[in-house]
Amino acid sequence: RLQAEKICLDTEPVTLDGVRLEIRLNVAAATGHELSGAAYADGCGLFRTEFLYLNGDHLPGEKEQFEAYRKVLEAFGTKPVVLRTMDIGGDKQLPALDLPRESNPFLGVRGLRLSLGRMDLFRTQVRAALRASAYGNLKIMMPMVGGLDEVRAARTVFDEEGSALDAAGIPWDHGLALGIMVEVPSIALIADIAVREVDFISVGTNDLTQYLCAADRMNSAVRQYYQEYHPAVFRLLAHLAEVCRRAGKDISVCGELGGDPLAIPALAGMGICRLSMGAASLAGAKRVVRAMRLSEARALAAEVLQLGTHGEIRARLQAFAQEKG
Numbered sequence: 049r050l051q052a053e054k055i056c057l058d059t060e061p062v063t064l065d066g067v068r069l070e071i072r073l074n075v076a077a078a079t080g081h082e083l084s085g086a087a088y089a090d091g092c093g094l095f096r097t098e099f100l101y102l103n104g105d106h107l108p109g110e111k112e113q114f115e116a117y118r119k120v121l122e123a124f125g126t127k128p129v130v131l132r133t134m135d136i137g138g139d140k141q142l143p144a145l146d147l148p149r150e151s152n153p154f155l156g157v158r159g160l161r162l163s164l165g166r167m168d169l170f171r172t173q174v175r176a177a178l179r180a181s182a183y184g185n186l187k188i189m190m191p192m193v194g195g196l197d198e199v200r201a202a203r204t205v206f207d208e209e210g211s212a213l214d215a216a217g218i219p220w221d222h223g224l225a226l227g228i229m230v231e232v233p234s235i236a237l238i239a240d241i242a243v244r245e246v247d248f249i250s251v252g253t254n255d256l257t258q259y260l261c262a263a264d265r266m267n268s269a270v271r272q273y274y275q276e277y278h279p280a281v282f283r284l285l286a287h288l289a290e291v292c293r294r295a296g297k298d299i300s301v302c303g304e305l306g307g308d309p310l311a312i313p314a315l316a317g318m319g320i321c322r323l324s325m326g327a328a329s330l331a332g333a334k335r336v337v338r339a340m341r342l343s344e345a346r347a348l349a350a351e352v353l354q355l356g357t358h359g360e361i362r363a364r365l366q367a368f369a370q371e372k373g
């Protein structure tokens with residue numbers, strides 16, 4: 049089985065009717081083991097940087113961050129690496145930061161909100177990331193974006209820190225793409241306007257599902273209401289795909305749904321052909337892509353978008369998977 053898995057890992061994610069999808073790797077710890085997956089992926093679609101802040105008592109300085117980012121970029125060579133700025137708060141609390149307790153942490157100061165409230169931390173991370181951009185194919189995105197004011201405030205920080213690096217004669221990639229995660233419904237519903245101001249979007253379906261369904265992703269008591277195949281999730285994904293197609297901007301999915309073998313045909317059928325996932329999902333995702341035709345996936349997506357419940361969508365996706373063996 050391991051051997052079969054290895055062979056599948058080594059294949060290209062091409063559909064039976066000849067369409068090449070992009071399968072990227074999510075990186076969360078940047079260990080040698082994790083980075084060894086780089087050989088089998090079309091880059092890193094989500095480089096979670098929180099691990100740097102979880103090291104007990106101290107916050108990572110610019111040098112420590114720069115070195116970690118450079119290491120990941122070098123592991124991927126010329127392939128793209130999408131670094132996500134710190135997504136702290138919500139479920140990710142830090143020992144080194146004494147953050148105020150909140151009664152609804154998932155609706156509180158997390159992700160980009162924390163970055164904009166703690167400019168000292170944000171500027172350090174932005175400088176480290178910009179410096180690292182000279183050593184590979186770096187793209188940067190921000191988590192937990194709810195509106196354009198936040199995007200503009202963040203862009204100002206990138207511009208200022210970039211200018212400071214120029215003044216100091218430190219190289220960085222001036223063509224670097226800046227994107228956002230779409231995981232809050234408010235930004236998803238103005239995506240047609242938002243994409244004018246960003247280079248790409250990556251859909252964080254874990255949070256998007258939690259916020260659409262109003263069901264805390266950590267609370268097992270509402271697990272039945274956290275529905276990854278809720279029709280609202282698929283409809284919003286289809287909308288985002290269409291918006292990006294029209295605007296000529298890249299869209300990817302980097303939440304769990306992107307690596308879910310049942311969901312992949314429907315996502316591809318909607319026009320989301322760039323997916324990012326944990327190393328454990330890579331082989332399965334490639335197998336699914338190689339067993340389907342994009343033409344059939346399009347028909348599947350159209351059907352799924354007419355279904356009214358999580359259970360009905362799951363059953364339809366399962367039937368499709370079964371047909372493909």
Ligand code: PEP
Binds near residue numbers: 303304
């Ligand atoms: C997501 O929300 O889908 C996502 C990829 O980010 P995280 O799981 O780290 O919140």
Ligand code: MG
Binds near residue numbers: 231254255
């Ligand atoms: Mg998220």
